[in-house]
Amino acid sequence: MSSSAKQDLLTRPREEDGEAGAPSKNALKKAAKEKEKLEKAAKRHEQERQQKEQAEANDTAKHLYGALQSSSSDSSGSLPKQQFTELAQLYDAKEDQEVTVDARIHNARGQSARLAFLVLRDEAHTIQAVIAEGGSNKISRQMVKWCCGINSESIVRATGLVKQPKEPVTSTSISNFELHVEKLYMISEAAQMLPIQVKDCMRPPPMNEDLKEEAETDVQGLPVVSLAARLNNRVLDGRTAANQAIFQLQGAISNLFVEFMNQNKFTWINSSRLAGAATEGGAGVFEIKYFDTKAYLTQSPQFFKQMAIAMDMKRVCEIGPVFRAENSNTHRHLTEFTGLDFEMVIRNDYHEVLSLGEKLMLYIIRNLQERPEYRRLTKVVDDVFPGAGDFKLPSGDEAQRFTFAEAVKLLNENGMEASESDDLSTPQEKALGRIIHDKYKTDFYTIDKYPSAIRPFYTMPDPSNPKVSNSYDFFMRGQEIMSGAQRIHDYNHLCEKMRANDPPLDPLSEGFRHYTDAFKYGCAPHGGGGLGLNRILQFYLGLPDIRFATLFPRDPGRLAP
Numbered sequence: 001m002s003s004s005a006k007q008d009l010l011t012r013p014r015e016e017d018g019e020a021g022a023p024s025k026n027a028l029k030k031a032a033k034e035k036e037k038l039e040k041a042a043k044r045h046e047q048e049r050q051q052k053e054q055a056e057a058n059d060t061a062k063h064l065y066g067a068l069q070s071s072s073s074d075s076s077g078s079l080p081k082q083q084f085t086e087l088a089q090l091y092d093a094k095e096d097q098e099v100t101v102d103a104r105i106h107n108a109r110g111q112s113a114r115l116a117f118l119v120l121r122d123e124a125h126t127i128q129a130v131i132a133e134g135g136s137n138k139i140s141r142q143m144v145k146w147c148c149g150i151n152s153e154s155i156v157r158a159t160g161l162v163k164q165p166k167e168p169v170t171s172t173s174i175s176n177f178e179l180h181v182e183k184l185y186m187i188s189e190a191a192q193m194l195p196i197q198v199k200d201c202m203r204p205p206p207m208n209e210d211l212k213e214e215a216e217t218d219v220q221g222l223p224v225v226s227l228a229a230r231l232n233n234r235v236l237d238g239r240t241a242a243n244q245a246i247f248q249l250q251g252a253i254s255n256l257f258v259e260f261m262n263q264n265k266f267t268w269i270n271s272s273r274l275a276g277a278a279t280e281g282g283a284g285v286f287e288i289k290y291f292d293t294k295a296y297l298t299q300s301p302q303f304f305k306q307m308a309i310a311m312d313m314k315r316v317c318e319i320g321p322v323f324r325a326e327n328s329n330t331h332r333h334l335t336e337f338t339g340l341d342f343e344m345v346i347r348n349d350y351h352e353v354l355s356l357g358e359k360l361m362l363y364i365i366r367n368l369q370e371r372p373e374y375r376r377l378t379k380v381v382d383d384v385f386p387g388a389g390d391f392k393l394p395s396g397d398e399a400q401r402f403t404f405a406e407a408v409k410l411l412n413e414n415g416m417e418a419s420e421s422d423d424l425s426t427p428q429e430k431a432l433g434r435i436i437h438d439k440y441k442t443d444f445y446t447i448d449k450y451p452s453a454i455r456p457f458y459t460m461p462d463p464s465n466p467k468v469s470n471s472y473d474f475f476m477r478g479q480e481i482m483s484g485a486q487r488i489h490d491y492n493h494l495c496e497k498m499r500a501n502d503p504p505l506d507p508l509s510e511g512f513r514h515y516t517d518a519f520k521y522g523c524a525p526h527g528g529g530g531l532g533l534n535r536i537l538q539f540y541l542g543l544p545d546i547r548f549a550t551l552f553p554r555d556p557g558r559l560a561p
Contacts, residue, residue: 061140068185087125110148124241126172153190159183245380266317271304277511297323305343310518317342336554343528350470350486353527358399388541400445433478460486476539484529491519
């Protein structure tokens with residue numbers, strides 16, 4: 001064979017390749033299979049669509065469930081308004097009472113194609129709901145299936161009859177009744193995947209010292225939700241029964257403070273949280289930009305309260321935020337907390353202020369312990385944080401009070417070295433709390449007559465012994481919740497103390513001038529103090545960290561959410 005013939009054989013297309021540029025037989029077969037596959041899928045989808053349409057057409061209950069349809073507004077008001085019942089009202093419901101409730105789906109499970117169980121939750125209250133095929137409303141299997149598929153945390157509107165179960169439902173707070181659902185509509189659907197599960201947040205958190213380092217599961221193999229995960233997902237964490245109770249109790253403390261202040265004829269003020277200079281010594285303040293100059297977030301309303309006294313208001317109080325730019329990463333420190341502040345004129349003796357503060361705290365704590373609703377809320381917290389309800393008070397009407405020297409003596413007598421010239425450290429304060437708890441059977445007490453050297457410049461020295469001051473601290477479970485004192489009200493005395501401060505302070509500077517001028521114009525003797533709302537709540541309930549007692553905590557490492 002000639003060389004040209006061989007070359008022709010090499011370049012000639014193979015028979016299975018078809019004509020040059022045309023699809024091969026293999027490609028044609030592959031395309032035919034793909035076409036057949038698509039046709040089968042389309043046929044299957046069409047069959048499913050028809051079956052779904054047929055099922056919907058045969059669904060006798062399709063009007064009883066699904067997305068809630070918003071009704072057109074009735075501007076005339078002639079249409080009757082739908083009546084709603086709160087889950088909290090169902091503890092005392094009546095058999096066969098028809099109710100409509102709005103609640104979250106805590107969980108949903110199907111017992112069979114004909115029967116499903118839901119747990120409905122609203123705040124700290126839960127009830128079992130039953131969806132069964134048939135009944136007077138002719139509930140369909142499609143409705144049962146739809147109810148089983150509702151995502152946890154979705155908000156629904158359920159109408160049904162209250163029934164007594166054969167046996168109490170131990171997994172819900174309302175155990176003596178269940179709701180037999182007749183209608184169920186979706187108000188707001190939650191995402192299928194949640195960053196944390198509310199049911200996991202309902203179990204007690206680890207009580208170790210470092211709450212930031214925690215195991216992923218507990219001894220039973222159940223997920224552990226760390227403090228950081230809870231705070232990062234506060235909206236979900238805040239839905240637990242314990243958190244609902246904690247923050248209702250926080251509101252109760254504020255309300256009791258208001259009650260007491262009103263009963264004692266205090267005037268409510270709202271002072272500024274902005275200052276043009278870093279006052280009270282200049283330490284630990286947040287600096288912010290204020291147009292073309294600097295401003296500072298106030299550490300307390302202290303100066304404003306005193307200036308209000310100089311306005312002849314006699315007794316003033318307020319509730320508001322307090323800012324501390326202290327890099328303290330402890331279980332009881334925040335960079336922002338809520339302060340309960342008061343200031344009052346002194347008539348005879350500085351202990352008028354201290355006694356009123358003690359009566360205030362006894363009023364708050366005793367009412368938390370005695371009012372039925374607050375006791376119920378405390379029990380809810382105690383289920384997660386054991387010991388929340390065991391706070392002890394002295395039996396009489398007086399708080400247990402010690403001088404600073406007496407507190408130091410108690411520590412030294414019990415093997416804890418302390419000095420009358422130095423402030424108490426945190427370990428010393430905790431040890432003192434245990435000593436007083438064991439000896440005097442109280443978790444609340446006050447310490448009076450602190451050394452002058454460790455108190456702010458505006459604190460009045462004891463006239464009989466200038467080395468100690470007319471100042472005091474309040475303690476709960478061995479930890480400070482309040483600091484207060486009689487203030488210096490004499491202009492010259494105040495200026496002298498400011499200049500002798502370390503570092504020296506200029507009473508005529510722009511940051512202090514308006515404050516010191518108040519005393520130049522004459523001011524009555526006065527004193528007061530500031531309570532930390534978050535700490536009162538934390539230590540009353542025995543919570544392991546102040547962040548559990550703060551809705552959206554701010555600390556050196558947290559600015560969100």
